[in-house]
Amino acid sequence: AQAFSVTERQLHGSLLNMRRVVSRIYGALFRGSLDWSSNPLVALFFAVEQENGKDGAFYYLQHMVTDQYNLIDYRTANYTADARQAPASLFAIQPSQGEIVFVRPRYTDERYVNQKSILSNVKDPFVPLNVPGLKKIIIPSSLKYELRERLRILGISTSYIYPGLLGVAAEIKSHIFDPIISGRIKSIALRCSVDFDQ
Known part of the structure; x- marks a missing residue:
């Protein structure tokens, strides 16, 4: 058995949209699939990724996983x-x-290697997920920034989760632009001139 988790945003997201996303990612059409991670730090990253004033959450459980996806309908x-x-x-x-x-x-x-992706596939995607041992951890919005900083120290950052140019750009944005917008950092612009003629 292996422990893995998924964020609340992923769990309650549109199943039809998830179907399109998963088919693009993995080259197969999985109906009612959810994308989980076997790395709890990655799941925590997704739970605190957005600075939106809302609490984050992730679900976790211990469940068997198969690599034999070709055997599963x-x-x-x-x-x-x-x-x-x-x-x-x-x-x-x-x-x-x-x-x-x-x-x-x-x-x-x-990207999916770094995220340690695992898919869950349910028989009926319109029935609430009922898996024995499924637990939820809520992350208060006030802790999101601090948790992102600690995850960054551990190497779990936007540029790790989304490798490539887009990930690097998002990382720079999260260091420079987002703190100014949220008010954690103030930006001051000064104009100065020096008159050397006197």
Whole structure:
């Protein structure tokens, strides 16, 4: 079993939008999938990433994960028709199989390697997620800035989560522009002239 987590924003986001996003990310169409992380620091980063005056949250649980995504039918959260023909299909590879499965997809991008992505796929995406052991941690909005700074010290920052030029630009924005907008840092502009003729 492996511990992993997802942010509240991801958990309560639009499932239809998630379907499009996941299909772009992993090159497959998973209906009702949620993107989790096996790294709790990454989940914490997503919970405190936005400075929006709202509390953040992330969910966590300990659950088995399979790398054998080719055996799973995303519509049923169970074995595919071909996989059911094998004798080993008498045994479920996960305890809640048939209702929800957790799959580690084949990573095609450094971003998803850094995020330690895991997908959960549910049989019915319109039924609230009910997984034994699912717990929620709420992060007060007043702690978000401090937690982001501590995560940055640990190497979990925007440029790590989103490697590449866009991640670097977002990192610079979070260091310079965001603190000024939020009022944590004041910007003062002075004009000075020196007259050397006197």
